[in-house]
Amino acid sequence: MKKVDAKDKLLEAAERCLMEKGSHAASVKAIAAMADVNHGLVHHYFGSKEGLFIELAKEHLKITTPLKTVATENEVIDFLEETVFFYSRMMVELRALSYQMPELNNVLINILKERRKNLQEILNIDDEQAVILISSVAGLAFQAGLDTSMKLKDALRKVFNLIN
Incomplete structure (x- = not known):
């Protein structure tokens, strides 16, 4: 059994705290x-x-780096379907914290730029299309989190069709 050091425990607890209690707590x-x-x-x-x-x-x-390894639109859709709720929720909570933390804000900006760049390369789209895609997926995650009857994969496909 691998021993978890205090640094890793703190990172895991920070993630758990954000996801379970929100940035305010x-x-x-x-x-x-x-x-x-x-x-x-x-x-x-830290x-x-x-x-x-x-950190x-x-x-x-x-x-979320495995996004770099997908090669097709279908693989991107599958990846997004699997990760969208966690990724979107984490970004919302980190963004809430970043209003008072300028360095964190800069890191989040760089993460979004990296995501856009990855999507541009994988899907052969321009920066504006990548912005629309990321924004649409975040919106879908929000809606699907509230309305569990929503067919997320179908909605993701429609978003992809709109940007192509």
């Missing part, structure tokens, strides 16, 4: 309590609360 003490470590370790490992969320955003980018 994501205090250093709450995250440390969820990780079952001393709250001073946030500053030790320098600040903002540093913790910057989480970067780790989150790694989780």
